[in-house]
Amino acid sequence: MSQFYEDVYQVTCRIPAGRVTTYGAIAAMLARPMAARAVGYALSALPEGTSVPWHRVINAQGRISLKDRHPGETGLQRRLLEREGVVFDSEDRVDLRLIGWVDPAEPE
DNA sequence: ACGATGACGTTAT
DNA sequence: TATAACGCCATCG
Numbered sequence: 001m002s003q004f005y006e007d008v009y010q011v012t013c014r015i016p017a018g019r020v021t022t023y024g025a026i027a028a029m030l031a032r033p034m035a036a037r038a039v040g041y042a043l044s045a046l047p048e049g050t051s052v053p054w055h056r057v058i059n060a061q062g063r064i065s066l067k068d069r070h071p072g073e074t075g076l077q078r079r080l081l082e083r084e085g086v087v088f089d090s091e092d093r094v095d096l097r098l099i100g101w102v103d104p105a106e107p108e
Numbered sequence: 109a110c111g112a113t114g115a116c117g118t119t120a121t
Numbered sequence: 122t123a124t125a126a127c128g129c130c131a132t133c134g
Contacts, residue, residue: 002132005131022116023115023116023117027116032130034116034117034130035116035129035130035131036130037113037117037131038129038131038132039130039131040114040115040116041114041115041130041132044114054115057115058115059115060118067115
């Protein structure tokens with residue numbers, strides 16, 4: 001397990017339930033503002049039963065970037081978030097200004 | 109070492 | 122709003 005992966009998971013675990021953050025934001029917290037893509041790559045490596053709240057990570061547009069794996073599955077990630085109270089608008093987007101999370105310990 | 113890949117982000121059409 | 126073109130980065134084969 002690379003240090004990068006661990007850092008990504010560590011930050012992801014700090015996201016409170018009912019809140020979300022973006023790949024880019026996580027990358028920025030790791031002092032790598034341009035590594036959003038790599039963050040997604042790291043999350044994709046997580047096993048199914050992981051305790052890491054990977055579903056709280058979405059893209060900068062407030063939308064889910066993960067396509068449904070199996071036909072019939074109407075967005076696992078979305079259901080997990082809605083179960084935490086996250087609301088999606090008519091265009092399947094969430095208001096990051098409202099529930100977007102930023103690490104308080106992270107200076108701007 | 110090198111080119112390809114992907115749960116990204118920004119900018120230009 | 123939707124699509125495309127780039128740039129970026131850690132991994133993979």
